Amino acid sequence: EDQVTQSPEALRLQEGESSSLNCSYTVSGLRGLFWYRQDPGKGPEFLFTLYSAGEEKEKERLKATLTKKESFLHITAPKPEDSATYLCAVQNNYGQNFVFGPGTRLSVLP
Amino acid sequence: GAVVSQHPSWVICKSGTSVKIECRSLDFQATTMFWYRQFPKQSLMLMATSNEGSKATYEQGVEKDKFLINHASLTLSTLTVTSAHPEDSSFYICSAPTQWGETQYFGPGTRLLVL
Numbered sequence: 001e002d003q004v005t006q007s008p009e010a011l012r013l014q015e016g017e018s019s020s021l022n023c024s025y026t027v028s029g030l031r032g033l034f035w036y037r038q039d040p041g042k043g044p045e046f047l048f049t050l051y052s053a054g055e056e057k058e059k060e061r062l063k064a065t066l067t068k069k070e071s072f073l074h075i076t077a078p079k080p081e082d083s084a085t086y087l088c089a090v091q092n093n094y095g096q097n098f099v100f101g102p103g104t105r106l107s108v109l110p
Numbered sequence: 111g112a113v114v115s116q117h118p119s120w121v122i123c124k125s126g127t128s129v130k131i132e133c134r135s136l137d138f139q140a141t142t143m144f145w146y147r148q149f150p151k152q153s154l155m156l157m158a159t160s161n162e163g164s165k166a167t168y169e170q171g172v173e174k175d176k177f178l179i180n181h182a183s184l185t186l187s188t189l190t191v192t193s194a195h196p197e198d199s200s201f202y203i204c205s206a207p208t209q210w211g212e213t214q215y216f217g218p219g220t221r222l223l224v225l
Contacts, residue, residue: 034213043116043203043216044154087153096142096207098214102153 002027004101006088012107013078021073021104023088033071034098035064036087044087047073078108113137114206116217123194124225131189131220133204139184140206144214145177148201160187194224 007022025033032051036044048057050066057064061082063074073086085105089098113136123129133143141162146154158179159167166179176198178190191198201221205214 031211032213036216041201041219041221043114043205043219046213046215049213091211096211097144097156097159100153105151 002090002092002099004088004090004099006086006101006104008104009102010105010107012109013075015079015108015110016077018074018076018078020075021086021106023071023073023101024069025071025088025090025101026069027090027092027099029093031091031093033066034089034091035062035071035073036089038085038087038103040085047086075106078106080108080110082106083108114204114215114217116202116204116220118220119218120221120223122223122225125195126193129191129194129222131191131202131204131222133187133189133206133217135185135206135215138206138208140187141184142207143181143187144205144207145179145187145189146203146205148203148219154203157189162187191222194222196224198222199224 004025032049034049035047038044048064053068055066061076065072085103087103088101091098115134117132143160145157147157148154156169157172160179160181162181168174181187201219203219205216207214
């Protein structure tokens with residue numbers, strides 16, 4: 001059974017204080033690992049798709065990396081508007097559905 | 111990115127009534143759509159996979175007679191919560207995968223409150 005865990009559960013940062021969020025996974029043949037951002041009361045917003053170990057993708061202050069067992073979402077010099085819940089999900093080679101992790105609630109204080 | 115819409119964005123209903131939620135892919139066709147349920151401060155729980163032109167596939171523990179799914183066209187899937195009860199109150203979100211499965215795009219969600 002595919003599983004995704006995320007840590008920490010919640011993270012509070014000062015504006016400008018860089019940090020990383022972790023997503024650990026077990027999957028029967030990884031097709032893709034996905035990062036989403038979700039604001040309260042809204043649907044998840046797509047950030048990145050990673051397909052193979054060693055792959056990295058960047059978008060503004062965010063950088064996602066992937067190994068065979070985990071993915072990191074690095075946040076460089078975060079701003080208050082980066083406050084959200086960050087969700088990680090995996091998709092295996094046998095179906096279309098995603099398995100989501102519980103998310104990390106990020107708060108960036110001014 | 112691709113856009114998925116949901117309607118209504120929120121609904122309040124009395125116990126025992128039925129509520130229909132629409133999910134539309136606005137700029138791409140989706141033979142498959144997914145319906146999720148999310149409780150406060152929890153992650154998304156997949157309820158069912160909606161397939162255009164065929165029956166939906168429900169996850170274990172989800173009552174298919176209570177949560178009716180119809181995928182009428184390549185851009186529209188509907189979720190009907192039948193005989194809603196207070197325990198059905200939740201945030202319902204749909205998503206549609208891109209053609210090659212590079213990602214899923216999510217709708218904005220529908221908040222249901224059953225009194």
